[in-house]
Each structure stands twice: as structure tokens, then as C-alpha cells.
Amino acid sequence: MLIFIKLILAHLIGDFILQPIKWVVHKQSHKIASKYLYIHVILHFALYMLFLWDLSLWKIALIITIGHYFIDLLKLYTDSLFKKKSIPFFIDQALHIVLIYCCVFYDNLFEHTLTLFRNLDWSLITAIVFVTYPASIIMGVILEGMSNQIETDHKSLPNAGKYIGIIERLFVLIFIVIGRWEVIGLLIAAKSVFRFNDLKERNNRKLTEYILIGTLVSFGLAILSGLLYIS
Incomplete structure (x- = not known):
């Protein structure tokens, strides 16, 4: 090796x-x-x-x-x-x-x-796969009714939100696996800081609520996957 x-x-x-x-x-x-x-x-x-x-x-x-x-x-x-x-x-x-x-x-x-x-950890592989595209699709279904009420921001990068969500869920899963729950709180705080100015400028309550719900659902799915893996 x-x-x-x-x-x-x-x-x-x-x-x-x-x-x-x-x-x-x-x-x-x-x-x-x-x-x-x-x-x-x-x-x-x-x-x-x-x-x-x-x-x-x-x-x-x-x-x-x-x-x-x-x-x-x-x-x-x-x-x-x-x-x-x-x-x-x-x-x-x-x-x-x-x-x-x-x-x-x-x-x-x-x-x-x-x-x-x-010797592969198939449970971990399953959790990793789940928090990527399957979780994105589940979120899309859950938030479908709300997304229709949000104005599309044409200045955003294509699929940027999807990839950000995948990356953040992977980070959350990793932190749970290694037992560093406190870092997840820092990750949520960091994302909130990056989003704050954008939401403040738009003054759009619907968008704020949509992003908040999406973030919580995303983190929730990742946390659920991590808990199922370590249990």
C-alpha cells in the first residue's frame, strides 16, 4: 500500500x-x-x-x-x-x-x-450517496409549493443552490461521523452570515423564510443520515 x-x-x-x-x-x-x-x-x-x-x-x-x-x-x-x-x-x-x-x-x-x-463501510457509502442528489430531490419535492412563490434570481449561478446544499450536507455528515457536533453550529452560523447581506438588501420576507426552511430541511436530512449511521 x-x-x-x-x-x-x-x-x-x-x-x-x-x-x-x-x-x-x-x-x-x-x-x-x-x-x-x-x-x-x-x-x-x-x-x-x-x-x-x-x-x-x-x-x-x-x-x-x-x-x-x-x-x-x-x-x-x-x-x-x-x-x-x-x-x-x-x-x-x-x-x-x-x-x-x-x-x-x-x-x-x-x-x-x-x-x-x-472491507468497505457500505453504511457510510449509503449515507454519503443519500445526502447528495437523493436529498436534493427530496428537498425539491418538499419545497415545490414554496419555490413557485419565489422570484427567480437570474444573477445566480446555474444549480449553485443545489451544489451548495450537497456540500454542506456532506460536511454535516462528516462532522457527525467524527463526533464534532459543535462544528455544525459554526457551519450554520457561517451560512447565515453569508446570506444576511443578500436578504437584507432584498427585504423579501418570502425569500428569507424559503431559505431558512430549505437550510433547516437540508441540515435535518444530513443530521438524520448521520444519526442512522452512528446508531
Whole structure:
């Protein structure tokens, strides 16, 4: 597992810290002919060897480097197929992690993967999934009658409220799991401070009540999920 962590760290440094925007743009425009693609790949190999600090593991580092090259090529030539650029980005990163995982645990890949899945905390995973999109949909149903009476703010970012709610519920769930209930109060206070000026300027009682109810329902669902998990 230590080797896997070291290689992931090397990958993060090579892909995010030691890769200037200039390289990324050049690779996107020149693709396989980009000199920075090969500099990037060689840099990764050097980082893998540096973090492994064991010459006997050079084959693993080389295989991962070659795989990294082809994964990057795949992303460069399929980027245009996606409207949302975040999709190929996350697919690319997932493939890199899977490649590293397979290379590190190649001798007992099936057994290790099976053990990994058996040891997953499925109750926690269920709670995490619930507080994301399912909770958002439940809130939408609960607040449907009220939302029709609120004027839409066209200046707001698309789906901003939904994503804020998901993030805050995840935070609440984490704090309950680790037993830090007091931080939840700070989270509510912080959200109230950010919302105060906005609500004060609009002087809209319906909007204020709608946001307050939505916040309480959101936190309530997260707290309920956390209590069910720890019980």
C-alpha cells in the first residue's frame, strides 16, 4: 500500500504541480506532436523512480509511464467529444489511478480488490450517496409549493443552490461521523452570515423564510443520515 501511495503522490505532483498551463495548452493544440507531452511523461517517470527510491522497481515505473502516455493521448484526442470538459478530466484521472493500482497489486489483483470491497463501510457509502442528489430531490419535492412563490434570481449561478446544499450536507455528515457536533453550529452560523447581506438588501420576507426552511430541511436530512449511521 505504501508503494501505491508514493506513486499516487508522484502522479499528483507531476500532473498538477509541475505541469504549467503552457504545457497543457501546447498539448491540446499539437497533441501527439507536442514536445511538452514527452517532457511531461519523462518527468513522471523521474518522479516515480524518485519516490520509489528502489531501482528494482523500475519496470513498474516504466509500465505506468507508458500507460500514462497513452491515457494522456486518449484524452487529447477525445476532449472534443465532450461538451463538459470536466468529464474527460475526471475519466483521465480515474484511468491513471486504476493503472497505478493494477501495476502495484498485479500479483494478487483480484484477491486484493475483493478484500478492498469486502472491507468497505457500505453504511457510510449509503449515507454519503443519500445526502447528495437523493436529498436534493427530496428537498425539491418538499419545497415545490414554496419555490413557485419565489422570484427567480437570474444573477445566480446555474444549480449553485443545489451544489451548495450537497456540500454542506456532506460536511454535516462528516462532522457527525467524527463526533464534532459543535462544528455544525459554526457551519450554520457561517451560512447565515453569508446570506444576511443578500436578504437584507432584498427585504423579501418570502425569500428569507424559503431559505431558512430549505437550510433547516437540508441540515435535518444530513443530521438524520448521520444519526442512522452512528446508531
